[in-house]
Amino acid sequence: MKLVYIITAQILFMLGVSHIKAQAISFPDPNFKAAxxxxxxxxxxxxxxxxxxxxxxxxxxxxxxxxxxxxxxKNFTGLEDFGFFENKVKTVDLEGMKNLKFVYGFRNEITQVKLKGCTNLVEVALDNNLLSSFDLTGFNELVEIDVNWNRLQSAxxxxxxxxxxxxxxxxxxxxxxxDGSLELTELNLSWNNLEELDLRQFTNLRSVKLVDNLLRKINVTGLSALEVLNCEAIKKPGLLTQINTSGLMNLKEFKW
Structure with missing residues (x-):
């Protein structure tokens, strides 16, 4: 009888170990697992x-x-705040992580980011990467986006x-x-190659910085909340010859 108990206990132990192993997450990158x-x-x-x-x-x-x-x-199903600064990540696939609110991936080598289904996103910051395009539309909770020092051609x-x-x-x-992101208060697109912008729909804008673009036309009329407007052209001055500032009753800093 004792032998039966011992064998049964061993079997149960082995089953328990197998279950734990089956639940273990596979990390192809050992550095990620170690971190x-x-x-x-x-x-x-x-x-x-x-x-x-x-x-x-x-x-x-x-x-x-x-x-x-x-x-x-993606096994971190309850994750809300994720930071992975200063690594060598090229692809960021966080699709379907519905609890995720904050994503910080500064100083990597990112060329692709997937955020579809991250319905609670509040802030995304991917400065100093290699992104050539960026599409983040229809996120109901999103408040801030930072994608500076990349290679963006379109956004x-x-x-x-x-x-x-x-x-x-x-x-x-x-x-x-x-278009349609009507609560915008701060927009900084300096040091790009933009030639034309119509910002009239963004009536809550308080700060617009467009330093050193290729602007030939910008429409900001009626933006009564606007306090800062900087369209300085340093490398190629003279392209923008006129700005209509009518209705900018709170403008405090104006450079072009």
């Missing part, structure tokens, strides 16, 4: 990250860890009803669309 463990996610100290452990994490920062791949991140941030701040300076943009 996650260093962040304290491995609560049972078995050297792996179980799905149950990942699901409890709300904030995860894995900065300056030599990471090249974020595969495995679409339209139909984001709570979007207030957009900073995309020092890129190569010839096209920018924010």
């Amino acid at each position: 996650v463990i260093a962040a304290g996610v491995d609560t049972n100290n078995d050297g792996n990250i179980q799905k149950s452990e990942a699901a409890k994490v709300k904030k995860l920062y894995v900065n300056n860890a030599g990471i090249t791949s974020l595969v495995g991140i 679409n941030v339209s139909n984001n009803p709570k979007l207030q701040k957009v900073k995309m300076f020092d890129n190569q943009m010839t096209e920018f669309n924010a």
Whole structure:
């Protein structure tokens, strides 16, 4: 009888171990796994990250860890705040992570970002990367976007009803669309290649910075909340010959 109990106990133990292994998340990039463990996610100290452990994490920062791949991140189903500064990530796929609010990926090598289904996004910051285009439309909670020092040629941030701040300076943009994002208060598109902008729909704008573009035409008439308007042309002065400032009753700083 004792032998039966012993064998049964061994079988149950082996089944338990197998179950734990089956729940362990696969991280193709060992540096990402090591950074996650260093962040304290491995609560049972078995050297792996179980799905149950990942699901409890709300904030995860894995900065300056030599990471090249974020595969495995989608197992962090409760994640709200994610930072991965100063790594070597090229593709950011966070699609379907509906609890995610904050994404900070400064100073990587990002050429592609996927955020579809991240319905609670509040802020996205991807400065100092290699993005050539950026499309983030129809996010109901989105408030701020920072994609400075990239290689953007076009950007679409339209139909984001709570979007207030957009900073995309020092890129190569010839096209920018924010139609329907009517709560915009701050817009910085300096050091791009934009030739024409009509900002009249954004009646809440307080600061517009368009330093060193190729502007030939800009329409800001009637923007009564506008306090700062900077369209200085340093490299190619003289392209913009006229700006109609009628209705800009609160303008305090005006350069062109």
